[in-house]
Amino acid sequence: MFQAPRGTQDILPEDQPYWSFLKEKAEELARLYGYERIDTPVFEVAGLFVRTVGSGTDIVEKETYSFNDRSGDQMTLRPEGTASVCRAYIEHGMASCPQPVKLFYHAPIFRYERPQAGRYRQHHQFGFEAIGDGDAVLDAELIDMAWRFFALLGLRNLTLQINSIGCHKCRPAYLARLKEYYAGYKAELCGDCKVRLDKNTLRLLDCKKSACRSLMIGAPRSVENLCQECEEHFEQLKSHLLTLHLPFEINSSLVRGLDYYTKTVFEIQPEEKLGQSTIAGGGRYDGLLEELGAKPTPAVGFAAGIERIIINLKKQEIVIPEVPKPLVFIVWMGNIARQAAVKVSGQLRSHGIATMMTYTPRSLKAQLRQADGSGCHYVAIIGDEEVVQKVVMLRDMRTARQEPVALDMLIERLQQKIH
Ligand code: HAM
DSSP states (O other), X not given: OOOOOTTOOOOOGGGHHHHHHHHHHHHHHHHHHTOEEOOOOSEEETHHHHHHXXXXXXXXXXXXXXXXXXXXXXXXXXXXXXXXXXXHHHHTTGGGSSSSEEEEEEEEEEOOOOOBTTBOSEEXXXXXXXXXXXXXXXXXXXXXXXXHHHHHHTOOSEEEEEEEOOOTTTHHHHHHHHHHHHHTTGGGSOHHHHHHHHHOGGGGGGOOSHHHHHHHTTSOOGGGSOXXXXXXXXXXXXXXXXXXXXXXXXXXXOOOSOTTOEEEEEEEEESSOOSSOOOEEEEEOTTHHHXXXXXXXXXXXXXXXXXXXXXXXXXXXXXXXXXXXOSEEEEEESHHHHHHHHHHHHHHHHTTOOEEEOOSOOOHHHHHHHXXXXXXXXXXXXXXXXXXXXXEEEEETTTOOEEEEEGGGHHHHHHHHHO
C-alpha cells in the first residue's frame, strides 16, 4: 500500500474550511496593507537558494530536495519563498515600479527535516515581501501586519519577539566577539555548535540544547554591537512599534535560520509552546537583492506557517466559518424518475443552485440517509407518480416538513429560499 511520503500530509475535506478561512484572511490582510499576489515556480535553479539562504545553513546544507533535471541542470524544490520573489522582482524589472513593491504569496515549501508535530517536509506558508524601501517605518508596518493577521484569525496568547542582528558593516566585528566568547567554552558545546563556531557563528545563539543555552546568557548581544546606522534603525523601529501599540519583547538570541537577514528580525510564537511553536517569522534582508545581481535594494518580509496556525486554531477551539453545503439533494425512485432527476439536477445547476443526487438505484431510506449525510438543506423526492403529476416532494431537512412543489415552480421556489 502506498502512503503519503513521510513528513507530508493530505489535506482532507474536513480540514479544508480552515485552509479557505486562512486564505481569505491572508487576502484581506494583503488588501489592508496594499500587497499584490505573486506566484513563483515550485522549483528553482539550485544556486538561487545557495546564494541567498546561505550555503552554511541547515536549510541548504541538509534539507533541500534537489535533483538534476533531464538536461542535467540542478534544481531545488523551494525551501522558502523570499529568494524566488526577489528573483522575480529582478527578472521582471520591478525596480522601475513605484517602491516599495509589496508582494504576497501562499505556497508549498519543502524541507527535508525530521518530522514531528508541527514540523513537516512539505509545509505551506503565507509570505509578504516589501522590496525597495529601507525605512524602519516599513519594518514596523510589516510587524503590525503579522500581528494583525493573528488578531483577524482570533488567535490569543501570542508573543512578539524582535532583535537587530546588524548589517555587513557591523556584523563581522560582532561575530568575531561572539566567536571569541564561545571559543573559550568549546569543550562544553554540543557537536553541532562546535561546527557552527567556524561555519555559522550567529546560529550558536539558536541552539536548543540546554548546555549551549546556558552559555548564551553571558554571550555578547548583537544589539550592543550595532553600527550607528543599525542602532538608529532599531531605535526608530521600537518607537514606531510603540506608536502602533505592539507588545514586543527584545530577544537578543533571536537570529533566524536563514543567512540573508540584516538589522530587524522578529518572530511570533504562541505562549503555550506546542511542538515547533513559531507561527511566523521574518525580518529585513537589505543585501539579498544585491547578492542576486540587482543594485542595492533594501527589503523586508515575513512568512507564517499555515499548518502551525491551524494547530493553534484547533487548540484554542476557534470556530471558523463552515463551507456552504449544496442546497438540494435529489432522491428518486424508479427508472422514469431517474431520467427526471437527471434533467432537474441539470436545470437547477444552470440556475446556480448547488445540487446533489443519487446515481445507483437504492431504497428511499438509504437515499434519505445519504441526503442527510450530505448536509443539504432540502431534499427533492421524485417518484414515477410525481413525474406523471409534474411535481416533486420538497422536504426541509431541518424541520422535516415537506410539501409538493410543481416542477416548473421548483427553481423559483428554491431561489426564494436562498434569498
Ligand atoms: P521561516 O522562519 O523559515 O522563514 O519559515 C516561516 C514559517 O514557516 C515559520 O515561522 C513556521 O511557522 C513555518 N515553518 C517553517 N518550517 C516548517 C516546517 N518544517 N513545518 C511546518 N511549518 C514550518 C522563512 O521561510 C522566510 N522566508 C520568512 C521571510 C519572508 N523572511 C523574510 N521574508
